[in-house]
Amino acid sequence: MSTEHETRTWTREAVLDAMRGRLTVSCQAYPGEPLRDPRTTAQMARAVVAGGAVAVRAQGLEDVAAVVAAVDVPVVGLWKDGDGGVFITPTLEHARAVADAGAHVVALDGTRRPRPDGLTLAETVARLRETTDALVMADCGSLDDALAAQDAGVDLLGTTLAGYTGERPKTEGPDLELVDEVVAACSLPVVVEGRVHTPAHAAEAMARGAFSVCVGTAITHPTTITSWFVGAVEPGHR
Ligand SMILES: CC(=O)N[C@H](C=O)[C@@H](O)[C@H](O)[C@H](O)COP(=O)(O)O
Numbered sequence: 001m002s003t004e005h006e007t008r009t010w011t012r013e014a015v016l017d018a019m020r021g022r023l024t025v026s027c028q029a030y031p032g033e034p035l036r037d038p039r040t041t042a043q044m045a046r047a048v049v050a051g052g053a054v055a056v057r058a059q060g061l062e063d064v065a066a067v068v069a070a071v072d073v074p075v076v077g078l079w080k081d082g083d084g085g086v087f088i089t090p091t092l093e094h095a096r097a098v099a100d101a102g103a104h105v106v107a108l109d110g111t112r113r114p115r116p117d118g119l120t121l122a123e124t125v126a127r128l129r130e131t132t133d134a135l136v137m138a139d140c141g142s143l144d145d146a147l148a149a150q151d152a153g154v155d156l157l158g159t160t161l162a163g164y165t166g167e168r169p170k171t172e173g174p175d176l177e178l179v180d181e182v183v184a185a186c187s188l189p190v191v192v193e194g195r196v197h198t199p200a201h202a203a204e205a206m207a208r209g210a211f212s213v214c215v216g217t218a219i220t221h222p223t224t225i226t227s228w229f230v231g232a233v234e235p236g237h238r
Helices: 012-019 038-050 061-070 092-100 121-129 143-152 176-185 199-207 222-233
Strands: 022-027 055-059 075-078 105-109 135-139 156-158 190-193 212-215
Touching: 012 022, 012 055, 012 135, 022 038, 022 190, 038 055, 038 061, 055 061, 061 075, 061 092, 075 092, 092 105, 092 121, 105 121, 121 135, 121 143, 135 143, 143 156, 143 176, 176 190, 176 199, 199 212
Parallel strands: 022 055, 022 212, 055 075, 075 105, 105 135, 135 156, 156 190, 190 212
Antiparallel strands: none
């Protein structure tokens, strides 16, 4: 895809300034899905930026590069490998590749679980910083994850994995109890992400001290949104 804007250099401070107090949107389609195409992801990114998103989160190296080329906002990149255990940018190699694809923020697994390459999160962050200025966002599943990730030297904490690691219940909306705990105990910016399904959820997250709110499914995953409506129209539908 051709670059449709002047490629801008985002300093770390400019990325944080852009995200502070505003909406990030995650544009992801999953393997085998009809919208799974980097060009489609880039178009989706342009659509959400037109609606006011100030940062875009994207998954996969091709999608990250396509989104960086398509929009003039910071891109939070990740590389999902597998779907169980540590799968969000699980190793240093994955993280370096995401940064090389142009991500301004590298989102990675920020849990305390062993990483497939045997590095600690602190080692991963330190070695990543040797080759990139990209910010590092730790996708956490609990308060203990967030505290450990903060000690490991990341720049941003995300509640992304709350409800997906066994440490927290999978709440109907965002895990606001965890948001309260992390905001109270940590000094780093907290991105509230995961099951933010309504504008009211997003407002509540901001009221509780979120640095930014990241919405994925409710804005960019029409298959799931459709299923919500199908469930309402046909209550017995499975
Ligand atoms: C747990 C996991 O794999 N989360 C992923 C992380 O990138 C995505 O599948 C989510 O869509 C994203 O976090 C946004 O959350 P929601 O789609 O709930 O608004």
